[in-house]
Amino acid sequence: MPHHIAWFDRHDPALEPVLGGKNTSLGIMTMAGLPVPPGFAVTATAYVKALHDTGVAGALAAMVGGLDVTDGVALARVATEARDTITGTPLPPWLADEVDEAYATISERRGQADLPVAVRSSATCEDQPDASFAGEHDTYLWVRGADALRDHVRRCWASLYTERAICYRRQMGYGEDGAAMSVGIQQMVLPKASGVAFTLNPLNGDRSQIAIDASWGLGEAVVSGSVTPDNFLVDKVMGDITSRVISDKTVEHVLDEDDRVVEREVDEERRTAASLTDDEVRAVAALARRAEKHYGRPQDVEWAIDGAAPADEAVVLLQSRPETVWSRKARVASPDSANTFQSIVHNLLHPSGSQTVHLH
Amino acid sequence: MPDRFPSPFEVVTPTGAEGWEELYGYSTVFSEDRRELEDSMFWFMDGVHTPEAIEPWDATVLDFALTFLGQYTTRHYVIPPALGVDIRYLNGHMYLSPVPVTDPAEIEARVPEFAERAGYYFANWPTLYDAWMDKIKGVIGELEAIDFQPLPHREDMSVITEGRGIGSGQLMMFEYDKLVQLTARLWAHHFEFLNLGYAAYLDFFGFCKQIWPSIPDQAIAKMVAGIDVDLFRPDEELKKLAQLAVDLGIGDRITSDAAGTLAAMDADDAGKKWATAWDEAHHPWFNFSSGSGFYHSDRVWAEYPDIPMGFIESYVAKLGRGESLARPIEAIEAERDRLVAEYSELIDDDETRATFDGKLGLARVVFPYVENHNFYVEHWGMSLVWRKMRQLGQILTDAGFFGKADDIFLLRRNEVPDAIFDYFHGWAVGIPSRGPAYWGREIPRRQGIMQALRSWSAPPALGVPPEVITEPFSVMLWGVTSDSVKAWLGGSDSPDGTLSGFAASPGVAEGPARVVLTAEGISELQAGEILVAPLTAPSWAPVFGKIAATVTDVGGIMSHAAIVCREYGLPAVTGTAFGTKNIKTGQRLRVDGNTGQVTVLD
Numbered sequence: 026m027p028h029h030i031a032w033f034d035r036h037d038p039a040l041e042p043v044l045g046g047k048n049t050s051l052g053i054m055t056m057a058g059l060p061v062p063p064g065f066a067v068t069a070t071a072y073v074k075a076l077h078d079t080g081v082a083g084a085l086a087a088m089v090g091g092l093d094v095t096d097g098v099a100l101a102r103v104a105t106e107a108r109d110t111i112t113g114t115p116l117p118p119w120l121a122d123e124v125d126e127a128y129a130t131i132s133e134r135r136g137q138a139d140l141p142v143a144v145r146s147s148a149t150c151e152d153q154p155d156a157s158f159a160g161e162h163d164t165y166l167w168v169r170g171a172d173a174l175r176d177h178v179r180r181c182w183a184s185l186y187t188e189r190a191i192c193y194r195r196q197m198g199y200g201e202d203g204a205a206m207s208v209g210i211q212q213m214v215l216p217k218a219s220g221v222a223f224t225l226n227p228l229n230g231d232r233s234q235i236a237i238d239a240s241w242g243l244g245e246a247v248v249s250g251s252v253t254p255d256n257f258l259v260d261k262v263m264g265d266i267t268s269r270v271i272s273d274k275t276v277e278h279v280l281d282e283d284d285r286v287v288e289r290e291v292d293e294e295r296r297t298a299a300s301l302t303d304d305e306v307r308a309v310a311a312l313a314r315r316a317e318k319h320y321g322r323p324q325d326v327e328w329a330i331d332g333a334a335p336a337d338e339a340v341v342l343l344q345s346r347p348e349t350v351w352s353r354k355a356r357v358a359s360p361d362s363a364n365t366f367q368s369i370v371h372n373l374l375h376p377s378g379s380q381t382v383h384l385h
Numbered sequence: 386m387p388d389r390f391p392s393p394f395e396v397v398t399p400t401g402a403e404g405w406e407e408l409y410g411y412s413t414v415f416s417e418d419r420r421e422l423e424d425s426m427f428w429f430m431d432g433v434h435t436p437e438a439i440e441p442w443d444a445t446v447l448d449f450a451l452t453f454l455g456q457y458t459t460r461h462y463v464i465p466p467a468l469g470v471d472i473r474y475l476n477g478h479m480y481l482s483p484v485p486v487t488d489p490a491e492i493e494a495r496v497p498e499f500a501e502r503a504g505y506y507f508a509n510w511p512t513l514y515d516a517w518m519d520k521i522k523g524v525i526g527e528l529e530a531i532d533f534q535p536l537p538h539r540e541d542m543s544v545i546t547e548g549r550g551i552g553s554g555q556l557m558m559f560e561y562d563k564l565v566q567l568t569a570r571l572w573a574h575h576f577e578f579l580n581l582g583y584a585a586y587l588d589f590f591g592f593c594k595q596i597w598p599s600i601p602d603q604a605i606a607k608m609v610a611g612i613d614v615d616l617f618r619p620d621e622e623l624k625k626l627a628q629l630a631v632d633l634g635i636g637d638r639i640t641s642d643a644a645g646t647l648a649a650m651d652a653d654d655a656g657k658k659w660a661t662a663w664d665e666a667h668h669p670w671f672n673f674s675s676g677s678g679f680y681h682s683d684r685v686w687a688e689y690p691d692i693p694m695g696f697i698e699s700y701v702a703k704l705g706r707g708e709s710l711a712r713p714i715e716a717i718e719a720e721r722d723r724l725v726a727e728y729s730e731l732i733d734d735d736e737t738r739a740t741f742d743g744k745l746g747l748a749r750v751v752f753p754y755v756e757n758h759n760f761y762v763e764h765w766g767m768s769l770v771w772r773k774m775r776q777l778g779q780i781l782t783d784a785g786f787f788g789k790a791d792d793i794f795l796l797r798r799n800e801v802p803d804a805i806f807d808y809f810h811g812w813a814v815g816i817p818s819r820g821p822a823y824w825g826r827e828i829p830r831r832q833g834i835m836q837a838l839r840s841w842s843a844p845p846a847l848g849v850p851p852e853v854i855t856e857p858f859s860v861m862l863w864g865v866t867s868d869s870v871k872a873w874l875g876g877s878d879s880p881d882g883t884l885s886g887f888a889a890s891p892g893v894a895e896g897p898a899r900v901v902l903t904a905e906g907i908s909e910l911q912a913g914e915i916l917v918a919p920l921t922a923p924s925w926a927p928v929f930g931k932i933a934a935t936v937t938d939v940g941g942i943m944s945h946a947a948i949v950c951r952e953y954g955l956p957a958v959t960g961t962a963f964g965t966k967n968i969k970t971g972q973r974l975r976v977d978g979n980t981g982q983v984t985v986l987d
Binding site: 263369 | 503
């Protein structure tokens with residue numbers, strides 16, 4: 026039986042090709058016992074079958090097939106048309122039923138009717154180490170109710186047909202028929218603060234450090250760059266916080282009175298206050314380290330501090346991707362370092378690190 | 386901000402110290418004969434070992450130490466980028482100047498010789514280290530056997546009947562010569578291994594910094610550090626004595642008055658048992674100096690038993706509060722293994738991991754020497770040198786030459802044979818020696834000079850600093866870096882109320898400061914205070930049980946304060962240059978041993 030819905034806590038590696046990078050990662054992390062908010066994926070299998078059953082697939086193929094992507098006007102027109110076609114076509118009943126049922130299940134399990142969820146696209150060619158599609162597809166926050174959920178599943182699908190996405194796919198040599206979208210649906214946490222963490226120092230590739238960017242509210246402000254986040258460096262092995270740069274955090278993404286995520290100004294006294302306590306910094310670092318250990322390679326993680334959860338389980342992991350910059354140019358010792366005497370002479374001549382500081 | 390320090394030739398002699406140059410060897414004072422050369426060199430004061438003016442005989446030890454350091458670097462092992470470290474006395478203070486090899490071709494040319502010579506030591510380290518231990522214990526044994534006796538009214542009859550033909554006066558001359566030779570051997574052996582040990586350690590250090598630019602210095606040190614270190618033994622002995630007293634139910638008899646304590650112990654069997662244990666710990670572990678070991682005035686436990694007894698008293702009090710004295714050896718071992726495993730795991734490829742393992746292995750092989758030599762040379766050996774010199778000083782005092790035994794340290798080493806000869810000559814001929822009159826004038830004059838030199842405010846350095854301090858031993862042995870030079874020049878970028886130094890032992894602590902300038906001051910330390918000192922000595926170890934953190938003026942990450950604080954899990958910032966000058970007792974401090982920052986909070 027084809028799998029249209031895949032729960033993260035029953036992750037099946039065989040399904041990874043139809044889950045996309047992001048959902049695969051959420052499934053793997055959930056199975057590894059990492060604190061990932063619960064959720065499920067609507068697989069790419071469902072996407073393909075739904076578009077086929079509703080006739081949308083054929084329409085899209087006709088629209089994009091002959092398109093010259095260098096023709097900006099045509100590209101814009103086709104992209105809009107394609108997205109409208111996807112969002113304007115209801116899910117086929119078999120899939121609507123399956124999505125509704127899964128949503129009811131998670132709402133019930135979490136004890137909240139119309140559980141607020143995040144709906145994230147997870148393209149099947151996204152987040153490969155050699156071609157980061159990060160940011161190319163959409164994420165919707167605080168989606169409530171089955172109607173809205175189904176609606177946003179289609180919007181995620183449609184995000185495969187932005188001008189940028191069409192163009193990018195063409196440039197990277199991904200075929201149009203291979204482009205498929207899985208959608209992740211995950212319980213929403215309302216964070217006190219959130220951000221990203223690298224399990225190495227992005228400035229110099231030092232793998233003994235974890236770099237954390239943090240700001241108030243939802244992580245969108247950090248990820249989109251609309252705020253200069255606080256930055257912390259944590260020594261991975263010793264556990265010490267070796268650097269704290271507290272920034273002026275002007276805006277935050279929070280929930281307004283109408284149950285919508287909005288960007289608003291941060292009130293005066295919190296702007297220049299640290300968005301994480303030292304204990305929280307260490308907890309985030311420990312979580313990032315767990316993700317790295319699990320994958321056995323440097324990770325780039327998104328995390329949040331759930332304001333509603335008890336302190337010891339407040340840090341949640343939203344995403345973990347392989348780090349792509351330094352992974353490809355790992356720090357190496359100088360070539361003669363294995364020759365003891367050349368190396369001793371080298372180190373005598375060039376005392377390292379804190380030992381050498383230029384005077385002028 | 387000035388870009389240079391005063392020239393040694395423009396430094397003026399303090400009033401009352403005129404003629405000070407005669408108290409030091411002619412080759413170790415600045416002179417017109419080598420002015421051009423000396424003026425072109427950069428000299429720094431050795432605040433680690435010799436922060437104060439040095440009495441003439443004490444300079445013997447420094448002269449030897451620096452000469453042997455140079456000999457091994459330059460002539461034995463041909464360390465490619467470094468020759469020796471030159472030494473000069475200026476107004477009684479010692480200044481050093483490391484001499485680098487600057488021509489890259491010459492450095493390259495020295496590499497094969499270095500590889501062959503140092504390589505032999507590295508390859509055979511455990512065997513050579515065992516042999517070293519035998520040699521150093523041999524020297525110590527010979528030092529123990531040195532015996533100066535007053536010249537007798539008559540030579541013993543046995544000198545006649547055995548037909549020995551030489552008398553007590555000659556033996557005294559020989560004995561002094563032997564003492565000087567043994568002192569030289571002590572220091573030769575000190576440097577036989579030291580710089581090679583540091584070079585291997587620096588190699589591992591540099592390798593780690595290359596892979597992990599931000600790895601804390603103390604993480605590297607912790608991966609290498611030994612667990613069972615002789616340098617910690619004296620402190621361990623005191624803890625054992627404290628535990629024994631508590632077990633015997635006689636802890637309350639121990640006060641910092643050693644004589645009184647031992648008298649009280651004599652009352653019953655339990656006390657006598659404890660006193661026996663105290664005596665057993667004495668040798669050799671109380672040959673432990675409260676200072677760097679380079680001053681005859683450094684207080685050695687054996688001569689000042691109130692010091693160790695006071696420490697035992699505080700340990701007994703600690704046990705009374707239910708605290709444990711035991712070093713958490715298993716925890717230290719586990720932490721060491723954890724660090725190695727975690728760093729190893731952060732290495733991506735097997736080849737680099739193999740190099741890491743190799744360098745760590747060598748660093749661990751050499752490190753016991755680096756950690757232990759200090760006890761054998763600076764503490765045990767030097768305690769004996771000072772003790773035997775004092776024995777001779779007492780004889781000459783009794784002969785009317787000096788006012789007290791320690792006056793002998795106001796003589797240069799090459800003047801002592803003259804004084805012995807004078808004493809011997811007068812005794813042999815049967816006329817009064819000139820000594821009482823001669824030294825009766827000279828000693829007070831020299832005391833006056835030393836007094837003036839001690840109150841002179843020595844500049845931290847002389848001459849033009851190099852753009853960058855890269856000379857490895859300056860950094861490793863003396864904690865002199867480009868940063869400290871900059872701070873000495875008065876150009877420290879630190880905002881008011883902060884000091885920076887080496888992040889020598891991790892952790893953050895806050896508390897009131899206690900500025901302690903000499904070993905005598907450590908008894909004032911209260912629990913929870915932050916020790917601020919020019920430097921610390923291993924014999925201060927017991928105070929680390931009650932303080933919250935340590936700040937020193939001088940020293941790097943391998944300084945005593947750094948090693949002991951890591952051992953005790955206390956934050957330490959070393960090499961702040963101005964800690965004791967800028968901080969006042971009672972001020973609240975925040976000491977960040979992770980970043981090397983010290984902040985005055987009020």
